[in-house]
Amino acid sequence: MNHQEFFDGRLNNWKKHWEETGLLPVLFSAVGMCGEWKIPLPEWASLAVLNLIIDNFNTTSKPGVKGSLARLKSRMVKDYAHYLRWSAVRSCLFLAGLDELPEPAKKGRPSIKSRGDGPTRDSLLSEAMQLLSKNKYAQEVTQDAVEKSYIIVRDSRAAGEHRFRFEDFELIAPQNAT
Secondary structure, three states: OOHHHHHHHHHHHHHHHHHHHOOHHHHHHHHHHHHHOOOOOOHHHHHHHHHHHHHHHHHOEOOOOOOOOOEHHHHHHHHHHHHHHHHHHHHHHHHOOOOOOOOOOOOOOOOHHHOOOOOOHHHHHHHHHHHHOOOHHHOOOOHHHHHHHHHHHHHHHHOOOOOOOHHHOOOOOOOOOO
16 A cells, blocks of 8 residues: 555545534544644645634624624624725825825914825725725725725724735635535
């Protein structure tokens, strides 16, 4: 018996046992063996792992967190809305040749000197709102929400956090995953 026959025999036994029982130690053994021996994970095991991740994503609550954002999926949906709003503002800033939102306009009449110096904070936020107007994932598209999201994501990224780095990955799952 060569190595391949040995691997195939073990994996086929685990596949049969997994399909009959759904016991996690069976899946753990298959994933562990493939990792240890540096062989590709078979499709049945890959789909089982993806389905476990999806189940966990949809149902697990964050310890100590209560309310609508306790579930990982709810938190990520909200974070993605913040990210989309931040991204729309960043696009408007880029097109205007700016790195940051201008300071808010002062109350009262603008001075002659301040008129026509380029886009204002309000005009850039309004432009971002137009970009987001047809995006259902951006959720609330008000000037206040867009501005708050911009600040939240900007500060998070400046602090080196990865919570809002949605551009760093792609969500790709096989059609067979639930």
